[in-house]
Amino acid sequence: MTIREKGYTHWDGQLRQTRFPWWPITRTGIKLAFKIKGFRLFFVFSLIPSFVYLVGIYISERMENFRFMIKGSEKILQINPGYFKSYLTSDFLLFMMVMLLVFGGARLISDDLKNNALQLYFSRPIQKKDYFLGKASILFFFLLILTLVPGLVFFLMKLIFAASFAFFAAFPWLLLSIVIYSLLVTIFFASYTLLLSSLSKNKRYVAVLIFAVYLFSDIIAAILNEIFRTPYVALFSLKVNLQQMGAFLFQQKAHYAVPWFYSFLVLAAVCALTVWVLGKKIKGVEVIK
Amino acid sequence: MAGLKRTQGSFSIRSVGEVFSFFLFLGRRAKKTKVFFFLSLLPVILVLVIKANQILSSNPSVSVTSVFSNILMVFDLQFLVLILALFYGTSVCSEELEGKTLSYLATRPIPKSAIILGKYAAYTLLIVIMMAISLILSFMILNSSRLLMVSLYPELLRYLGVLVLGLICYTAFFTLLGTILKKAILLGLVFGFGWESVIQYFPGSTQRFSIVHYLKSLLPSYPSGGFSFLLFRLEPTRPGLALLALALLTAAFLALACLAFTYKEYIFED
């Protein structure tokens, strides 16, 4: 084609739509997260409980060999839905997840706002939902490694160590509970993090907010419980709401006598707020008056 | 230019004062100050709820003294003070690096230590004001029926003094962290909510390796027959010594921060 025939009004090349336009955002985000030393350390540290619980499953199948070690503690090593619930809703695991969000999640949107990168994203063939999904998927990746993967591994190893499907037959719904609870926790924490990350261009401020709001909700619930002596104040605590949902999904007795759907509504409200705030905050062009 | 005064190359309180006024102005303007001010008012909202419950309920579950020492002060001393000091303390240095505005300060005829001290003073004053408003309002709401009792106010002043000292000392520590570490917030969280929370319950002298021990040693002792979460497992240091320890710690943290900021090289992340 000669110069005079070339123009910018027509394109002869092939346009190819990728199936997962959000994937490059996720892939890059995961790589960048692993580059942060502190994040790597915390991530490894947060996997320790899963190893401990896995060892517990092994010991539970070899009780006679380890009886000298676990005298009086045999009840803890009864592998039932309560065992899974105790891992997935443990204070330590939830706290470590929050710390990972502080390390790796605070900068997800705040850095883009600070560096005016939104225009770079939206001048590419991606939509807002791809951007959100891409960012959220970074958190999904790490959080699911801490929840879904250990849950499934525990289940699988229990079957393998027991060399029978009796456990599955006894609790056929357990796998579904593991999946649903893991997704619930992951989606909630991802929403929570993205919501706070979109509120400021300062990732340090967002990091403090992520930690403070989580801790503060717990403190407020404890204080209100002290005053009003009603279990419903536990709904103020994000951690307790997750634990209440865990208790329901694993068919265990909840710590607070509050119907599970109230906790679900609180968590869903946070997710809905996230969608609303992100819709307002994330724009390709910002008009400053 | 006629009448131009050139700065002498030595440390001056005036330089600290100028940095202080500039950052007090900036700090007041900042959006995040409004957010933290609202956060510091949450105890007031809590106290309003408690008061409403006391008025409406014929059998209130907790006494005013218990609310103040077991709820409010625990919340303020072990959460709010730490959050405010952590954010503002680390901001003294980190803010300039993240915002790439350090050059504006480092190329003025003021000593680098004046930048640290002036900014520290400005931010500490801001958070002290926030905390004071919160505590005084909460106290007045809780004791609304006995505001004319003069004997109440020394206790309020003492509690306020403890919180102010806490802010001063913690902010100094986090300022030091901010000048020497890139990820100061994270270590600050681990220190404030990990170390400080755990070590204070250790027996003997181990408690003395925390700032909160000296703060709690300055608290008024609980009336007999009552229980205080704050004084639980506390083996207090004498108040005079506790004050001295806090003053020395603050001075040491600030001196080290000034030293680090003066001699350390800060390279902007591109």
Added chain:
Amino acid sequence: MTAVIETKALSKWYGNVLGLSDVSLQIEAGITGLLGPNGAGKSTFMKLLTGQIKPNIGEVRISGQRIWNNFGLFARIGFCQEQDSFYEEVTGWEFLSGLLKFFHFSPAEIKTRAERALDIVELLKDKDRLIRAYSRGMRQRLKFAQAIAHDPEIMILDEPLNGLDPLGKRKLIHLVKDYKSQGKVIIVSSHVLPEIEAMTSNIVLIHQGKILARGDIHYIRDLIESHPHIISIKCSKPRELASKFIAQDFILKVTFGPEPETLVVETHNRDKLFGLLPALLIDNAIEVEEITSPDDNLQAVFDYLVGK
């Protein structure tokens, strides 16, 4: 003329990356242009001059005094940084007058100086707008204003023309030249030769952390002029066009490029070639698809100088 700024064997490493290598310069009053491609070490040099970073080897002296931790010297230095960063939640006026306080001026003097500086950069009418509402050009001008507001004797300007429109550039260049006539010491960095050329004839060429050349602009220009230019032409009849070029005395070399129907011409007189080309194309009915100049950039000049 005595040197105001002196650097001796100045070297700086960032980990394993060499930022600046063995730079020894003496800078007198007047405008010194620091020219180099991106990543050459200009900003590193500027930061060393202003004591923001410490050299690994060597030293920087201003009026005989070391700059590192010598804050007293900054009363005489104005620095305009490259980064576009401000305290965003204040107005231009508040920003400028706040920074002027650090010079211990009286409130009246601060007001006068701030107004004058803002007037010089034509931001007086926008002084009460928040900085985050400023355009790119306004922000750049404000940066320049904070560097001149205290009337410094030494001005160190790191890429001061970035983000300015052509009119803004022209005004700033004019301003810098005014300061030169007042006997000030001005160091300006840029990666755009015509910008530096418009301000001064005294240039320091920096590349990969080293000083490549120093001297008059005309010397640099001659080096560039003698550097042969390469032009690549993709057309329908490359061999016929080549035969026409070979007859011209200003054509140094003609080769056929790796791509089909591409002709690569080397000349030391680009203007003559482009003057002749249209006539050759029309007279011989040659259709041109593409004309490029692969080495038409500062990097190529530097590569040439390095090779020299």
